Amino acid sequence: MKKPIEAPRVSIAPMIDVTDKHFRYFMRLITKKALLYTEMLTCEGIFHGDSHRLLDFNEIEHPVALQIAASSTEQIKRAMPIINKWNYDEINLNAGCPSDRVSGNLMGACLMAYPDLVRDMIKTIKEFTDKPVTLKHRIGIEGRNILPASFKRTLLDTYEDMDNFISIVDEARPDSYIIHARIAILEGLSPKENREIPPLRYEEVYRLKDEHPELNIEINGGFKNLEAMKVQMALLDGVMIGRLAKDNPFLLRGIDALYEGGSFNYISRREIIEEYIPYIESLEASRENSYMAIKHMDGLFTGVRGSKKWKQIINTSASQGIKASELLRLSLRELPKDILDER
Template identity: 40%
Template sequence: MQIPVKLAASWIDAGKSIGKSTCPMARPKISVAPMLAYTDSHCRYFLRLLTPGALLYSEMITAAAIVRGDAQRLLAFDPAEHPLALQLGGCDARELAQAARIGEQFGYDEINLNCGCPSDRVRSGRFGACLMSQPALVADCIQAMREAVDIPVTVKCRTGIDPMPADAADEYGFLTRFIHRVAQSGCDVFVVHARRAVLGGLSPKQNREIPPLQYDVVERLRADFPALTLILNGGVRTLQAVREHLRVFDGVMIGREAYQNPYLMAQLHQAVCDPQWTAPSREQVIEQFVPYVQARLKEGHRLSGMIRHIQGLYAGLPRARSWRRFLVEQAARPAADTDVLVDSLRIVRAAA
């Protein structure tokens, strides 16, 4: 079954100028983490205006939702979003393989299995971080997906889980057993969030903040598994930190900082990917976002659902709070359109 990506021509036209990656690496060294309720298609299009080369990820989507639900609604994206990975949640090898195949047909560049989400809802479905205690099952899922698609199949995990299974001798041994077994299935790319996942007692937000960062553990993995591609995730917020981590790891994944301070992505592309590339100004980014917003408004999407993703663009700069307030208040008006974006620029221009 061939599933087309049905996109309005105006979306494609709006994205032609930004859909070409200038990053010379076969696999981008910079990526943006899959973030539930954040990295939707609107967000990814906006981020692509800031970074021609970073690998972007979808929100986690369950394999069951894709196979049994409205795949077109869940998976459609703008061509400008490439390179783009689809993150899947699930633990049924056959269903994951079917969802991966559908994702490939939609045009995604990579399939990633979520073995790191600690939320109770995800855990009750037997996927996410709790899968780290079942490396053989994960290996079966990876093998099934690899046999179903021709694009890379990767894993995102934590450094461990708390509580650990009773048969785990020690935390690092638990982690290496997982990595080794899954790698045997043919997976050679692991994105490692450098924190253990506390299963129960902490919210997903707390699980991103309370468990201590364990960069040393991931560095130890780097030494013990030199043939694998290891991408570091967790707590990376500055250009300097990215540079330091890239001395050790094959790539760095940026999480909440890419959302709260998205202009960092432009700075990273210039510094890490292409020093000859000229980063657009923040004002230019807004102006380039307007045609996309216009096209989506015509299709019935809400303005507030799009501009919520851009509110960190002026983070740390004068008048940023006033600019955000203007966007939120004006976007709530019934007849609000892209004039809100254009008019907002007078606030930040006044601060220049």
């Protein structure tokens, strides 16, 4: 049977305040194949908020997955008819975000203590869409006040706990599990610390795939170069990268070559900037926040000459009265030629 999603694959992780439509447009200039995620959107936010502002995206972004957060099937039932007006390629449910705000509301990582609810939410999403429905979660959680009172333990962090979680959720047959290979500590750590302090435990993700080869398993957490990504693609059904995409996007020109039959994208920094300018001009024409959109490019010169100058230019305040598109043109004049034209 053909899998509903391409495997193995690379995806660019959902990141709040990062992976908005501008960042995704920028990413698409660098990789044509990687799946791009939105930021996490709560179903309540979608139901009550400005759905165009939240959900609009550009055709160039396909394939693009919408990540949602919810704490009940009712919330999903309210949001899905709205979501279905947009043509997202995949819907992903968040069961991995450690933020107090999210976990305190029975969303994100704390859902790992409620596998029945996660199963029901996945089932509910599937009732509304034929697109792949996937789940992003951690290998476990720790948190005294967050876990249900019936739990005797404050930790759900063994391999067996994760296996049990998945065995229940899998009754709803999500199309893929994307596993951030560290636990989330739900009290006492900030979201940032929760991406750094709990150790990475990749072996448990490999073991899961080994014991359940029928499941589509993608791994996330700490991958910093193409070689490491290639290794994961040989072992599993996919690899998701987060911070690397923001910190060193130029490196991601190699992603498409990780796919069978795919090739390295030899686009230069100059060409990336030149191709982004018309997009920025279209934002300027429609009075969208174009300054925000160019800030997303700030890792483009990471590790090379000109990085400081680049950051200075693109972080120029709007109050200086220079258009964002002009700032990009200025960068093409001011930055070292050899770095701009490197392939």
